[in-house]
Amino acid sequence: MEHVTLLLAVVIATALAFDFTNGFHDTANAMATTISTGALGPKVAVGMSAALNLVGAFLSVEVAKTISGGIVDETGIRTQVIFAALVGAILWNLVTWLLGLPSSSSHALFGGLIGAAVMSAGVSAVDGGVVVTKVLLPAVAAPVVAGLAAFVASRLTFRIGRHADDAATAKGYRAGQIASAALVSLAHGTNDAQKTMGVITLALVTGGVLAPGSNPPVWVIVCSGLAIALGTYIGGWRIIRTLGTGLTDLRPQQGFAAQTSAAISILASSHLGFSLSTTQVCSGAVLGAGLGRRGGAVRWSTATRMAVAWCLTLPAAALVAAGAELVTGQGTWGIVLVAAVLVASATAIWLAARRRPVTAESVTARPAVEPVPAPQPAPAAQTPAQDAGLSATIPAPAAAAPSRSAAA
Template identity: 55%
Template sequence: MSTILFIVIVVVVTALIFDFTNGFHDSANAMATSVATGAFSPRRAVLVAAVLNVIGACLSTEVAKTISHGMFDDMLIQEAPAMIFAGLAGAILWNLATWLFGLPSSSSHALFGGLIGAVMVAAGVNGVHWGTVVSKIILPALVAPVVAGLAAALATVLAYRLARPSDRYSQAVFRNGQRLSASMVALAHGTSDGQKTMGVITLALVAGGYQAPGTNPQWWVIGAAGLAIGLGTYSGGWRIMRTMGKGLVHIDSPQGFAAETASTVAILASSHLGFALSTTHICTGSILGSGIGRGTKVSWGTAGKMGIAWLITLPCAGVVGGLTSYIAVRGGVAGTVLVIGLLICGSLAIIRQASHNRVDFSNVNDSEEVVVVKRQHPELTRAPRSVEQIRSELTGQEDHSRTVLADDLASEASEAISTQQSRESVA
């Protein structure tokens, strides 16, 4: 096996791993509001989002083209394709770190930051097409959340003019509408974020000489990237879903419907234009706008933490991508293997820390806070519950939607317990 082929294989595998982290990191974008209002049960929400992410990833390739032959100088990257792997390593570590803290930062900006830092260290400043970066990434990142927030605020005002919060019929209509609007966000997310990994893999294939410059992603790249982001979405990303569903504003069904509709329009428009912007920024802006439009209390402290995470994502991922690029490019195959080891160790350390206070489908709505340190708190770190506990807690509510949600959760818990028992019997 040649060195170039080895590097390309490593890049493809790492890119699909990043795509998986993108899926669970961003699953909250589509479904956090629907889970918070009870329109979808948690497990059903991530299943629907996963399927629609895969479908959406196969609908368009405009964003993939922006990344594969728009952001970087192809000739410079062909001299050192290991820099692509280094950029992906930086993006994966940043995704896992922000997931640990429950911060809905941008997976897209983590990817772009990691790649830009890696290319700058290995190929110099001229290796980056800064005009494309500014026009397709920076400016849309500043404008899109504001536009989505204003649209969501206006839609929320109209929704509450049409529906009284105390009217159960109106709430049921909006809750059913949420199922459609949340599904559309998941589909739109696939058309945007699902393509970014396609662009990276195509960039690696071009750099390795296995694909002609300027060509579209190959069919197997589209299928693999779509499947990876779908599997990641199905895994849940519950820590970030808790923050977006509970930590920003209290959301009812009319708000959720308005926020999701505004997000869908903004994401689909950006994908059509080839803007590689962040779906996280858009969805968060819509949620904040819905809270402002209704006049409910907004947790500006949480919003401020998220804003800081947004600002530092590009440069921090760029620093990590630059460091890993220096090791991988200067060290050759040995350097690449060293970066792989560092990536595995860092990822396992973050996952182990998250396991101390686990958030899953059964306790995602228990609190607004995500606990990171190793401590126990009954309201913040409630362990997964049994079927009987879930049913008794939720069916006691007066709202009929809670009863439906309880049945869904109980069914999911029963399936999980049966699967575990089957595994134990086989063992």
């Protein structure tokens, strides 16, 4: 019993570590456009987002129930399976953060759960119907819906304000961006913090602490909210830069349209119990807003990299989690080994990030573009010797000397 209690404590701590990585990985969802358009300073933006993430964690438990009792069969899952699933999710979060790719923390967690559960108990341990209806279909539909909504909203805002004063319009939309960013942060806490609540609740059920079908205890809600808020406050500057300036250049009107569309999509999905990827929703909204301005350009190379990361997230996390479950199933030494590999890998990724840091001061730097060649000065009059190809033998000062003498 003592070993089970210790293992359960390790799983809870690892779940909160995932929640922390989810926070700084997904800060960009709420604040990238607000920072890129100058509506809020970087540090003020992440501070506000962290506070609202904490508040949002207390608003609902529908998504948590989907995870704790829907995706996998909680009656046939051991506690170390949850640990292996979290290892896969954390490592994928850290790798994509290092690359500056706004991939889905939610799908990393789902992939980890699916891979570890299948390795432990077989395919029957996963409820395929729930995965399709509440994970895969929302993953496809949500970014498309949010993108279309942001596209239409951007077109409308530019059309409505086409005769307005540009400075006053920009100021008004920046104020609107702050309000919509607050709404996205609240929605992010409502949706994403619940995922960790669900995982911890699932671990408590597998450890015999809670009965199957139980709601998350209050202390689980509080700890999950605090962990994601702290991660958000740290600020995932690499991903903020990609989503704020790397995908497209946004004006305040577009930022407001993107954030409002994303917030509505996330809050609606949370109410319905759909465990939505806030990253994919916000990325789709930014893409739609970028296309919504006439003459707006999208950096399709960045969009393609993001799409590839989205497609790889679930299977990559599943494979890592399955491997971790294979090792942890060997006993205590396997659990210790997997924990050591997780810590070592996280440390190596952190050290690699320090070589090319992205900070609050450099987060709004635009992507480098090809330099435009400077216009060349008109060639000076050539001497007969230069015309004959002997210019290299005539020093420049000597050629300029007669001109100075003549001027004197």
